[in-house]
Amino acid sequence: MTDGQLTEARWTHLALPTGDLDAAIAFYTTMTPLTLVERFADDAGRSAWLSNAGQVQTPMVLVLVSFDAEAGGELGLLRPFAHLGIEVPSRADVDAAAERGRAAGCLHWEPRQMPGPVGYICALTDPDGNVVEFSHGQKVFSSVREKWGV
The missing domain is CATH 3.10.180.10 (2,3-Dihydroxybiphenyl 1,2-Dioxygenase, domain 1)
Structure with missing residues (x-):
């Protein structure tokens, strides 16, 4: 650009x-x-x-x-596994997201360590039922930057 x-x-x-x-x-x-x-x-x-x-x-x-015009229609397209992914700098950030979700009653997946390349994750659900994943160690951001030479 x-x-x-x-x-x-x-x-x-x-x-x-x-x-x-x-x-x-x-x-x-x-x-x-x-x-x-x-x-x-x-x-x-x-x-x-x-x-x-x-x-x-x-x-x-x-x-x-x-x-x-779509009021009352089916919402929450990203479920039960489809999700938005947010990569965070530390495991503590994943735990903090889980705690926020637990307190708000929207924790979807408890924090857990998954095999590579997934890493340490948890997920929340938004008000429409969409799943939002928080991950540490998944390296999506750095892998794409490395691939394109940034």
Whole structure:
């Protein structure tokens, strides 16, 4: 990228429907490292963009969408194993995520050590039932950076 302009196709976001946009925003901004980037509203419904703060080189956005016409439809597309993955710097961070989830009643998987390449993991469920995994030692981030020479 030069001057902030897109110069090649790239993966930028994942969109998930939500039955309660405010509850979903609250979950992701308190239980994960994501922060609110922008909110939108129109005649069809409301949406929000969330991302890591300061992630300007390779932004990835979680788009939460609440369409009025789809109210009452089936939500929670990422379950029972499909999930969003968040890699954290330490095992203590996985344990802290599990504790937050336990306290909020949304712990999906207790912390556990899994064989490589999975690492130490736990998972929470968001207000719509989607699974959010926290991992340490999975090395997705560093493996991709190494592959592309960063």
